[in-house]
Amino acid sequence: MISLEEEIEALCREAKTASRELARLEPAKLDGALEAIGRTLEAARPRIEEANRIDLEAGRSRGLGAALLDRLHLSPKAFSSMLRGIEEVRSLPSPLGRILEERIRPNGLRIRKMRVPIGVIGVIYESRPNVTVDVAVLCLKAGNAVVLRGGSEAFHSNSALARALAEGLERAGLPSAAIQLLPTVDRASIPILCRQRRYLDLLIPRGGYGLIETVVSHAQVPVIKHFQGICHVFVEAHADLEMARRIVLNAKCQRPAVCNAMETLLVDRKIASQFLPGMVRELRGRGVEIRGDETTRLLGGAEVLPATTEDWATEYLDLILSVRVVDGLTEALSHIEQFGSSHSDAIVTEDRAIAEEFLRSVDSAVVYWNSSTRFTDGGEFGLGAEVGISTDKIHARGPMGVEELTSYKYVVIGSGQTRE
Amino acid sequence: MISLEEEIEALCREAKTASRELARLEPAKLDGALEAIGRTLEAARPRIEEANRIDLEAGRSRGLGAALLDRLHLSPKAFSSMLRGIEEVRSLPSPLGRILEERIRPNGLRIRKMRVPIGVIGVIYESRPNVTVDVAVLCLKAGNAVVLRGGSEAFHSNSALARALAEGLERAGLPSAAIQLLPTVDRASIPILCRQRRYLDLLIPRGGYGLIETVVSHAQVPVIKHFQGICHVFVEAHADLEMARRIVLNAKCQRPAVCNAMETLLVDRKIASQFLPGMVRELRGRGVEIRGDETTRLLGGAEVLPATTEDWATEYLDLILSVRVVDGLTEALSHIEQFGSSHSDAIVTEDRAIAEEFLRSVDSAVVYWNSSTRFTDGGEFGLGAEVGISTDKIHARGPMGVEELTSYKYVVIGSGQTRE
Numbered sequence: 001m002i003s004l005e006e007e008i009e010a011l012c013r014e015a016k017t018a019s020r021e022l023a024r025l026e027p028a029k030l031d032g033a034l035e036a037i038g039r040t041l042e043a044a045r046p047r048i049e050e051a052n053r054i055d056l057e058a059g060r061s062r063g064l065g066a067a068l069l070d071r072l073h074l075s076p077k078a079f080s081s082m083l084r085g086i087e088e089v090r091s092l093p094s095p096l097g098r099i100l101e102e103r104i105r106p107n108g109l110r111i112r113k114m115r116v117p118i119g120v121i122g123v124i125y126e127s128r129p130n131v132t133v134d135v136a137v138l139c140l141k142a143g144n145a146v147v148l149r150g151g152s153e154a155f156h157s158n159s160a161l162a163r164a165l166a167e168g169l170e171r172a173g174l175p176s177a178a179i180q181l182l183p184t185v186d187r188a189s190i191p192i193l194c195r196q197r198r199y200l201d202l203l204i205p206r207g208g209y210g211l212i213e214t215v216v217s218h219a220q221v222p223v224i225k226h227f228q229g230i231c232h233v234f235v236e237a238h239a240d241l242e243m244a245r246r247i248v249l250n251a252k253c254q255r256p257a258v259c260n261a262m263e264t265l266l267v268d269r270k271i272a273s274q275f276l277p278g279m280v281r282e283l284r285g286r287g288v289e290i291r292g293d294e295t296t297r298l299l300g301g302a303e304v305l306p307a308t309t310e311d312w313a314t315e316y317l318d319l320i321l322s323v324r325v326v327d328g329l330t331e332a333l334s335h336i337e338q339f340g341s342s343h344s345d346a347i348v349t350e351d352r353a354i355a356e357e358f359l360r361s362v363d364s365a366v367v368y369w370n371s372s373t374r375f376t377d378g379g380e381f382g383l384g385a386e387v388g389i390s391t392d393k394i395h396a397r398g399p400m401g402v403e404e405l406t407s408y409k410y411v412v413i414g415s416g417q418t419r420e
Numbered sequence: 421m422i423s424l425e426e427e428i429e430a431l432c433r434e435a436k437t438a439s440r441e442l443a444r445l446e447p448a449k450l451d452g453a454l455e456a457i458g459r460t461l462e463a464a465r466p467r468i469e470e471a472n473r474i475d476l477e478a479g480r481s482r483g484l485g486a487a488l489l490d491r492l493h494l495s496p497k498a499f500s501s502m503l504r505g506i507e508e509v510r511s512l513p514s515p516l517g518r519i520l521e522e523r524i525r526p527n528g529l530r531i532r533k534m535r536v537p538i539g540v541i542g543v544i545y546e547s548r549p550n551v552t553v554d555v556a557v558l559c560l561k562a563g564n565a566v567v568l569r570g571g572s573e574a575f576h577s578n579s580a581l582a583r584a585l586a587e588g589l590e591r592a593g594l595p596s597a598a599i600q601l602l603p604t605v606d607r608a609s610i611p612i613l614c615r616q617r618r619y620l621d622l623l624i625p626r627g628g629y630g631l632i633e634t635v636v637s638h639a640q641v642p643v644i645k646h647f648q649g650i651c652h653v654f655v656e657a658h659a660d661l662e663m664a665r666r667i668v669l670n671a672k673c674q675r676p677a678v679c680n681a682m683e684t685l686l687v688d689r690k691i692a693s694q695f696l697p698g699m700v701r702e703l704r705g706r707g708v709e710i711r712g713d714e715t716t717r718l719l720g721g722a723e724v725l726p727a728t729t730e731d732w733a734t735e736y737l738d739l740i741l742s743v744r745v746v747d748g749l750t751e752a753l754s755h756i757e758q759f760g761s762s763h764s765d766a767i768v769t770e771d772r773a774i775a776e777e778f779l780r781s782v783d784s785a786v787v788y789w790n791s792s793t794r795f796t797d798g799g800e801f802g803l804g805a806e807v808g809i810s811t812d813k814i815h816a817r818g819p820m821g822v823e824e825l826t827s828y829k830y831v832v833i834g835s836g837q838t839r840e
Contacts, residue, residue, distance in 0.1 A: 020757070024781060103802050109791060111801055118813050119783070197636070201813050216617070216640050222814040223642065243836040250838035337440070359831050361444060363539070371529060371834030380839070381531055381830070382523050393538055393621050393827040394642040395815040407813040410801070411779050414791030416663040418670035419800070 012199035014177035019145035027094035034090040037168030044164035051160035117143030119201035129157035142405035152185035194218035226388035228315040229259030229343035236349035237270035260376040295325035312339040365398035432619035434597035439565035447514035454510040457588030464584035471580035537563030539621035549577035562825035572605035614638035646808035648735040649679030649763035656769035657690040670792040680796040715745035732759040785818035
């Protein structure tokens with residue numbers, strides 16, 4: 001019997017071999033495979049929905065909460081949206097082979113910087129089964145093979161989806177090893193995946209503290225973390241308070257469970273007594289629990305709970321908001337520097353100089369002026385689909401789309417040049 | 421007494437604080453610091469040369485070889501070239517604040533992708549003391565703080581250089597903590613540096629197998645490896661053999677101790693008997709030791725030593741060349757795939773289709789057609805100076821110049837947009 005380590009290594013080796021084959025294909029051939037995948041998923045729909053039912057039942061009997069069951073559920077709507085997503089990715093222009101720069105040197109050498117696939121990408125994710133398809137399809141569009149490690153609660157759904165993906169690849173004449181799902185939910189598989197230096201070119205962990213911690217402490221391959229979003233909105237003294245009100249409601253309430261939702265509201269002391277009482281009332285009316293500092297509690301009334309230091313550092317992903325009154329831009333900046341997660345942060349103000357100072361100083365993937373933080377998303381940015389939101393600064397920052405899943409190489413064309 | 425761990429952590433923390441200050445500066449201010457650094461280095465020249473003499477004497481008494489002593493020596497010529505390098509970097513256009521893309525979305529959001537510094541970069545290098553200055557100056561130009569860990573044999577030279585760099589920063593009104601040299605050559609400092617997740621944004625190890633292995637197995641921060649160059653020249657059946665002769669001599673002999681020099685020559689069987697005997701003779705005449713496969717030994721005569729599998733995987737960095745006769749493109753490609761280091765590989769041929777297949781299939785940072793591999797270099801590519809040659813595929817590939825030492829962030833400007 002082979003060990004888990006040997007099994008995972010073999011699977012990554014096959015992905016590497018497949019990636020070499022993909023790298024030589026024309027983009028049209030990859031698009032053909034995406035089309036075939038759409039068809040095999042459609043055909044396998046009953047089988048996939050059946051597998052999803054098994055996961056849902058197991059989840060229910062294990063006592064999973066409603067929110068988690070909802071994420072797990074591959075509803076007819078979610079299935080159709082998944083199929084539409086494939087079509088959208090297929091219709092994106094391929095970045096492969098694109099010449100990013102060309103220089104002709106004084107010695108006549110023609111130096112071209114050309115987009116190429118990265119190779120094999122490992123993606124570790126937790127929740128929804130449709131991520132299996134979204135991620136596989138994006139990686140394939142960029143010419144990469146992918147090794148997927150989904151959440152244990154979605155194992156049957158993911159397996160059925162992966163089988164349909166492999167059938168699509170085969171039907172298009174591509175190696176089915178280009179999309180691999182780890183055939184196990186053993187947690188030991190994560191450190192093993194982290195060690196596959198010979199075969200993996202990049203590892204993308206999408207998830208919370210525990211997962212990121214495991215990956216970072218074991219990884220021997222390059223990692224781009226998709227970590228949490230502790231997003232701030234700072235309502236500055238010169239804000240249009242009606243605009244601020246709409247932005248705050250949107251950033252907190254429109255979809256609280258996602259990483260680009262606001263977790264902390266910072267309010268300039270100068271306008272706090274004018275802004276906070278009504279804002280707190282309105283948020284409370286929408287069912288938001290408020291945890292505030294002393295001034296906020298003073299202004300917001302008895303319904304505001306006291307915030308602890310831990311609150312400033314917490315990604316609630318829920319209808320909970322921490323609120324702090326600050327002395328102007330400087331204190332807002334140091335709060336964000338200390339507690340932010342370098343994801344998305346916004347200022348609301350009509351003062352251009354203060355806005356520009358905020359945009360320059362906040363070291364986050366996306367900084368907003370007079371906008372909700374909820375737009376940090378590949379689709380909203382016009383990148384097409386996304387594999388997630390990078391909270392790292394190397395290679396890709398913010399939404400990672402097809403282009404961010406590529407590398408480049410230099411192609412140098414000469415006529416016999418030698419160096420003096 | 422504080423521990424080595426605490427000392428290094430404190431130093432990285434100071435670099436982080438300094439990096440925040442640098443990120444807010446205008447590029448002109450950074451250029452002013454580069455100018456000041458040039459002046460303080462010039463003023464400290466006697467002190468630095470004295471420190472270099474101490475290292476050289478210690479090296480001699482420890483029995484360092486001539487090549488290593490030569491690398492260690494900060495000759496008047498090397499010193500002047502180092503100062504000229506600073507001036508060149510200063511005169512490069514700054515990438516900071518540059519808008520890489522701008523999209524105006526249907527909802528009116530203006531999304532700008534803007535070049536920003538990475539933050540704090542750790543660089544671990546081995547040999548020459550002038551690297552201390554080259555790397556510090558490039559990082560500073562890109563708005564980054566840097567933590568340097570040089571080779572033990574150059575410790576006095578590096579310390580004297582770092583002191584002059586700090587003086588230059590202070591004179592320009594910048595925090596001297598922006599350029600830090602580890603005040604120790606204890607090997608334990610490398611794993612400690614690798615764990616500074618809170619403060620380091622990137623780690624660049626430049627060196628051989630041992631160093632890279634240590635860094636990769638300990639790193640908890642993103643790493644861009646500058647590993648070895650096992651570079652190939654493939655003389656294909658349709659090559660202009662006179663051109664091939666010149667390229668082979670240049671790639672092997674012009675400067676054998678650098679990473680972009682050729683280590684393995686692959687020759688198409690069809691022209692081997694025509695090409696190899698003369699080529700071997702000429703290389704031997706230049707003092708090159710040849711290690712060949714059976715066919716090469718048959719054609720090259722008694723002076724060709726037998727090559728082992730280990731030879732194909734060895735970066736000699738010396739006047740030694742391994743030579744193998746292959747059956748056309750396919751065998752050349754699989755040899756490079758198996759033994760190459762993804763650095764720089766060249767084909768010599770007059771057949772465009774074969775050349776294009778080679779350029780597409782070889783998965784290296786730089787692929788050449790009818791050129792010596794010796795051009796893989798920031799200066800030769802027109803990037804200005806370089807911090808080294810990345811052999812990784814994430815973030816930067818091949819020569820890393822100022823631009824590759826930056827990240828980006830999205831700056832989004834709205835007028836109250838909220839998400840539906």
